[in-house]
Amino acid sequence: MAAVPSPDRPVVERWYFRHAALVRATHWINAVCFVLLLMSGLQIFNAHPALYVGEQSDFDHPAMSIRARLSENGLVGETMFAGHSFDTSGILGISNEDGQISQRAFPSWITIPNNQDLATGRRWHFFFAWLLVLNGLVYFTWGCVRRHFDRDLLPSRRELSHVGREVLEHLRLRFPRGAAARRYNVLQQLTYLMVVFVLFPLMILTGLTMSPGIDSAVPQLLTLFGGRQSARLIHFLVASSLTFFVIVHLVMVLASGVWNNLRSMITGWYDLGNPRTPDVA
Amino acid sequence: MSLEHPRRRDLWWAFAAISGLALSGSGRVAVAPRIRSVLNAASSFTYKMQRLLIGAHRLAPEYSEADISPAFRPNGSIDPQDEDYLKLVGNHFVDWRLKVHGLVEHELSLSLEQLRALPTRTQITRHDCVEGWSCIAKWSGVPLSEILLRAGVRPEARFAIFHCADTLDDGESADPENIRYYESIDLIDAAHPQTIVAYDMNGAPLTVRHGAPLRLRVERQLGYKMAKYIMRIELVQSLSGLHGGQGGYWEDRGYEWYAGI
Numbered sequence: 001m002a003a004v005p006s007p008d009r010p011v012v013e014r015w016y017f018r019h020a021a022l023v024r025a026t027h028w029i030n031a032v033c034f035v036l037l038l039m040s041g042l043q044i045f046n047a048h049p050a051l052y053v054g055e056q057s058d059f060d061h062p063a064m065s066i067r068a069r070l071s072e073n074g075l076v077g078e079t080m081f082a083g084h085s086f087d088t089s090g091i092l093g094i095s096n097e098d099g100q101i102s103q104r105a106f107p108s109w110i111t112i113p114n115n116q117d118l119a120t121g122r123r124w125h126f127f128f129a130w131l132l133v134l135n136g137l138v139y140f141t142w143g144c145v146r147r148h149f150d151r152d153l154l155p156s157r158r159e160l161s162h163v164g165r166e167v168l169e170h171l172r173l174r175f176p177r178g179a180a181a182r183r184y185n186v187l188q189q190l191t192y193l194m195v196v197f198v199l200f201p202l203m204i205l206t207g208l209t210m211s212p213g214i215d216s217a218v219p220q221l222l223t224l225f226g227g228r229q230s231a232r233l234i235h236f237l238v239a240s241s242l243t244f245f246v247i248v249h250l251v252m253v254l255a256s257g258v259w260n261n262l263r264s265m266i267t268g269w270y271d272l273g274n275p276r277t278p279d280v281a
Numbered sequence: 282m283s284l285e286h287p288r289r290r291d292l293w294w295a296f297a298a299i300s301g302l303a304l305s306g307s308g309r310v311a312v313a314p315r316i317r318s319v320l321n322a323a324s325s326f327t328y329k330m331q332r333l334l335i336g337a338h339r340l341a342p343e344y345s346e347a348d349i350s351p352a353f354r355p356n357g358s359i360d361p362q363d364e365d366y367l368k369l370v371g372n373h374f375v376d377w378r379l380k381v382h383g384l385v386e387h388e389l390s391l392s393l394e395q396l397r398a399l400p401t402r403t404q405i406t407r408h409d410c411v412e413g414w415s416c417i418a419k420w421s422g423v424p425l426s427e428i429l430l431r432a433g434v435r436p437e438a439r440f441a442i443f444h445c446a447d448t449l450d451d452g453e454s455a456d457p458e459n460i461r462y463y464e465s466i467d468l469i470d471a472a473h474p475q476t477i478v479a480y481d482m483n484g485a486p487l488t489v490r491h492g493a494p495l496r497l498r499v500e501r502q503l504g505y506k507m508a509k510y511i512m513r514i515e516l517v518q519s520l521s522g523l524h525g526g527q528g529g530y531w532e533d534r535g536y537e538w539y540a541g542i
Contacts, residue, residue, distance in 0.1 A: 045413070047412040047413055048412040048414050055407060056407060056414075057416060059352065059354065117312070117535075122536070123324070123535070126324065127319070210409075214542075216335055229414075
């Protein structure tokens, strides 16, 4: 039976071209850059696994630190955050490396390279930082020219008023289908705007603030972030936020149809569902 | 159902496969020489971009007396055991001379007293270690440009090399000269007003831990550039003849020669 157009159920094309080629290309380049930057960033963090507030390091009073400590029960991994200590043996501080106890802040399986090698970690980090920035500039320029941001990411007043309902729907892992799936929902819009216009720019700016060369050219960055060590702390916290975003993003991709999402981010085509079958909600 | 051109689709798979390989085998891939040479391209790009954007004369931020770190962390060599250096320490550096040679019109040999008689600059600056920490101190010394002016830099010179007294590796080498600390900077940084060879730290003569009797300050770069225990300054056209050819002790061990980042 063919779909019958009616006022309350307009005919919806099944295949919707959701992502432009440029969005797909920059998305995947960004994804690779992010993972490699995170892993090489943790390598760099491991060289001095403590973070401070201000311009310089008050070695006895870090805002956060990860270390190995000798206790009466032997070596323990201790993570300190804002005055509170946690035993993180096995993951942070000390970890198991081929049957040996290894004293390192982040374990070897999550750092690039695996062994303690700050020089190589920096090479990876700065190479992919450049790639991330250039890729981001291409995406940003294209987004402005093609009005991607105000058309697809900026929620309307009506969409904004649905925030509460969307949160509930997401918590029940219920996602829009049919015509409603053509647009990003308001939670996606707000999250992506935050990631694109707040978190990634913060990553880049705090990263630049750690460069003594850049500090001589743009000392305002130090004022903006409250000093070089604060910039390093913010860099770490925003990287953690982005990691949290990526985890939620992946869960949502899995929950809302992994193949459909993957296909649309690879080929552009998104399956809105067969219009003949009523939405199973 | 894909409307993609097949060749473009192949490209995507190739990209995905390469990324997957890089991520899963990153441990081994990360240090492969061919990959390293690709990654190193980013360092020279950073150098060119920073030289372009920052310019030759922008000053590193300077701080107030109140900002000086109560406990400035010494790093690298902190107690060199080299015999000739220990002799100099024993004699309070009376026999020490700073030699300036290489592509210069007049070779110089300067005692600490002669250095202290040259124009002075004092600056309170932040020291950023490549490991990630920062400390602030007050440094006094002679602007390197004043020394180079007196030596007369020959037009073909491109870099200043700092040869130091300390052996950083504890490994016994047949030729200990090979592993004494060395560093180099370009003539843009050498002529920068904040680039000084410092003899005082926080108002007192440098201690051994911090590089007595003379250390370099290159305020727009990281700590490993700021050679301690300086014995000679050599002007050269190329860095290829210096040990591993990368321009410094840590550079020959994988670190960036340009450490403005």
